[in-house]
Amino acid sequence: AHPEWSITDLSGAPITINGSYWPSVYCREVWEYKVGLALEAAELFGFNEIQFDYVRFPDYIQTYEESGTVDLKNEYDESKAQAIQRFLIYAADILHAHGVYLSVDVFGEPSNDYVAPYGQYWPAISTVVDVISGMPYPDHYNSYYTNKGMYRYYEHPYATLYDWGIHVRMRQSECGSPAIVRTWLQTWDDYSYEYASLAIQREILGLYDAGITGGYMPWHGLGNLEVAEDLEGAIDYDYYALYL
Numbered sequence: 070a071h072p073e074w075s076i077t078d079l080s081g082a083p084i085t086i087n088g089s090y091w092p093s094v095y096c097r098e099v100w101e102y103k104v105g106l107a108l109e110a111a112e113l114f115g116f117n118e119i120q121f122d123y124v125r126f127p128d129y130i131q132t133y134e135e136s137g138t139v140d141l142k143n144e145y146d147e148s149k150a151q152a153i154q155r156f157l158i159y160a161a162d163i164l165h166a167h168g169v170y171l172s173v174d175v176f177g178e179p180s181n182d183y184v185a186p187y188g189q190y191w192p193a194i195s196t197v198v199d200v201i202s203g204m205p206y207p208d209h210y211n212s213y214y215t216n217k218g219m220y221r222y223y224e225h226p227y228a229t230l231y232d233w234g235i236h237v238r239m240r241q242s243e244c245g246s247p248a249i250v251r252t253w254l255q256t257w258d259d260y261s262y263e264y265a266s267l268a269i270q271r272e273i274l275g276l277y278d279a280g281i282t283g284g285y286m287p288w289h290g291l292g293n294l295e296v297a298e299d300l301e302g303a304i305d306y307d308y309y310a311l312y313l
Contacts, residue, residue, distance in 0.1 A: 074098050076127070077140045084139065086127040093142040094126055094152045094188065104160045111169045118170040120202070121160070124153055124194075125176075125187040149188025157197045172200035172251070177209060180236035191240040194248075201248040202286065205233040206255040207272075223259040227271035230254075234279025251284040252276055256300060257291075266302030273303065 074096045075083040083090045092099040107119040126141075126149050133139040147155070161171045179191040180203060195201045207229040210222035222229050230252075241247040254272050258264050273285055287304070289296045 071098070074142070076130075076142070078138055079140055081140070084133075086130070086133065089127075091127050094124075094149070094156060095141055095143045095145070095147060100156050100159050103156075104163050107160065107164060107169075108167060111164070111167060117168070118172055118200070119164060120172040120174065120200075121157075122174045124157065124173050125185075125189050128187060131186045148184075150184045150190040150193050153188045154190075154193040154197060157194060161197055161199075170199040172202060172248075173198045174202045174204065174253070177203050177205035177233060179203070180205070180233050180240060182240070191237070192243040195241060195250075196244045196246060196248075198248045200251050200283070202251050202253055203233070203237065204253045204288075205230060206253070206288075208255060208259040223255075224262050226255070226264070226268045227275040230272045230275030231279045234276050234281040238280050249283040250281050251286060252281060254285050254287045256287045256289040256296065265299060269300060269303035 072081060072083045074092055076086065076091045076093050077083050103121070107121075110116055111119060130139075130141075130149075134141070143152075157171070157173060164171050173194060175189045175191065175194060176185065176187075178185050179189040179194075184190040191201070207226050208223040210229055237250060241250065254269060256264050256269055262268070269287065276282070276285065287300055
């Protein structure tokens with residue numbers, strides 16, 4: 070409906086990236102629309118927290134930029150990290166004024182000390198929002214280590230989440246007022262490795278041993294009750310008692 074707010078080619082026609090059209094994070098009208106939806110959800114349905122999922126530019130956006138064939142609508146000559154942070158400042162100001170908390174999802178990669186190509190920079194986000202939720206799914210790490218002849222990461226949920234958590238603590242220490250870290254967990258089977266209760270317990274213990282105790286959220290694309298029942302053994306475990 071509004072190609073002028075979208076990522077387009079140089080003629081102004083919206084382009085698909087990874088199979089989808091994308092609004093531009095630089096565009097203030099997009100900010101207003103998204104926060105308007107958030108307020109509507111809070112006011113009509115009583116939510117006291119709004120979580121923005123995937124606050125970022127598209128994957129591999131730098132490839133399009135290097136080709137010189139894409140218009141990101143960067144009216145104010147901002148970096149990607151600046152645009153994301155300023156959007157979240159805008160959203161937080163409005164939501165907080167209505168008594169609503171703001172949380173945001175990021176990939177696992179921003180636990181590193183650089184700005185990701187799609188604009189996510191952990192300290193810039195954690196400083197602004199109330200809750201930050203990384204997605205350090207073990208199966209996302211396997212190709213790098215497998216190609217180097219090392220162990221497959223999806224078979225080591227504790228080590229993956231522990232290592233990630235240590236990096237997150239380093240990023241959090243760079244923030245004057247860091248957000249709560251509430252982490253997404255992998256709960257789907259990968260290759261020959263079964264992510265049942267024991268594996269999920271290992272993910273959670275990896276986080277806790279790294280000092281990341283702000284909570285967790287299991288993710289499974291099917292989202293059915295059978296999957297939830299399989300998680301009971303992990304979720305009902307009293308992890309907090311281990312650290313009190």
